[in-house]
Structure formats: C-alpha cells, structure tokens
Amino acid sequence: xxxxxxxxxxxxxxxxxxxxxxxxxxxxxxxxxxxxxxxxxxxxxxxxxxxxxxxxxxxxxxxxxxxxxxxxxxxxxxxxxxxxxxxxxxxxxxxxxxxxxxxxxxxxxxxxx
Amino acid sequence: xxxxxxxxxxxxxxxxxxxxxxxxxxxxxxxxxxxxxxxxxxxxxxxxxxxxxxxxxxxxxxxxxxxxxxxxxxxxxxxxxxxxxxxxxxxxxxxxxxxxxxxxxxxxxxxxxxx
Numbered sequence: 001x002x003x004x005x006x007x008x009x010x011x012x013x014x015x016x017x018x019x020x021x022x023x024x025x026x027x028x029x030x031x032x033x034x035x036x037x038x039x040x041x042x043x044x045x046x047x048x049x050x051x052x053x054x055x056x057x058x059x060x061x062x063x064x065x066x067x068x069x070x071x072x073x074x075x076x077x078x079x080x081x082x083x084x085x086x087x088x089x090x091x092x093x094x095x096x097x098x099x100x101x102x103x104x105x106x107x108x109x110x111x112x113x
Numbered sequence: 114x115x116x117x118x119x120x121x122x123x124x125x126x127x128x129x130x131x132x133x134x135x136x137x138x139x140x141x142x143x144x145x146x147x148x149x150x151x152x153x154x155x156x157x158x159x160x161x162x163x164x165x166x167x168x169x170x171x172x173x174x175x176x177x178x179x180x181x182x183x184x185x186x187x188x189x190x191x192x193x194x195x196x197x198x199x200x201x202x203x204x205x206x207x208x209x210x211x212x213x214x215x216x217x218x219x220x221x222x223x224x225x226x227x228x
Contacts, residue, residue: 042222043119043203043220044203045219046216090155090156101146105154106153
C-alpha cells in the first residue's frame, strides 16, 4: 500500500526566503507523485507531478520538486517566497496498479512580510 | 468553461437528517472521487467510481452512499449513520481510469455543518 508523510504541519518563512516543504512516500511499486495547493475554502490545484520522465519537475508559480528514489522523497521548493504562496500544500502518491490517490496530512505555509 | 461544480458551497443540517451533496463535471472524465477533509488529516477517500453504474468504497465509506447513473454526476449522501459528518467535502475527477500519471481535478468543495 502507498502512503505519504509530510514533515511539518506548519512552515513559516519570510518573504523572499527559500521555501522547502518535505514529502516522503512509501510505495512497493514505482510511484506517481503529485503536489497540490489549496487556498482557504477552495478546492485543490495541481502544482506539479512526477511521472518518471525526469527527476526534477518544474511546476506552476515557480515551484519545483525533485524525485529521489534512494531517499523516497519528493520535496517541494521555491527559491523566493511571495505573500501569495501562503496556503496549504498536499503531497499525494498513486501506485502503479492503483487508481486511488493517497494524500499526506498537508503543510500550511505562512509567509511573513 | 469545463470544470467540476460542487453545490452548495455551504450546507447546514440538523443532526439525524440525511443530506445529499452534488458534484457535476463537464470534462468528460471517466473516474470520479469523493474526499473528506478535516484539519490536520489531509484528504481521506470516501467513495470512487471508475465508470457509470459502478463505484467502490474508499477508506471511510461508513455512513455515506453514492450513485453514478450518469457520467457527469456523482452525488454523495451523508446519512444519519455518519457519526461526525461536519467536514469539508471535495469531489474530484480524472480523465481515464487506466492512466495512472494523470492528475485529479477538484471542485471547490462543500462545507457541511451539522448542528
């Protein structure tokens, strides 16, 4: 079975600072990995996805994530945080033979001015 | 515009009443999903459907029911058997059930409060 662990339920950074949101996955088969963002009282929007084509994946709004099989990680980064990045971020995994998307508990990103 | 429409956005019900949440998509997607979101717990899968007239239980199906009579529609009923129904409910869909690298598209959610 697949599972996802997001380290840190809350992360706080200053505007202009590096954003690093951590995601570790567990999967017995090659995984498909996703990062979503959610603004208050809204649905989820896809930031980026890993589908085995390249280990470094670039997404929208300047975010990127690197798939590291040896570390079973898929951490999300952004070089310079903007106030508009304040939201909740979810990492999700789907296994090779599964149709279900399994989500992590989420990380709330706060950006300080 | 194509997308997923959930209605209503906010819903209040008395304890013991059944309530149905609507989810409609015009993306021509085969697969549809219902998730429940509680603070600090991420999204948990309630039910999913990969094709019309077929659906499967997710991880927390007790106290919920669904139907999939049309490709576009996947309503969720929260029954009186659901012990703690107050939550944010999200509907999602995917283009095809057999393409694992495709992402799910989400509606804007329905916040259900039971008083």
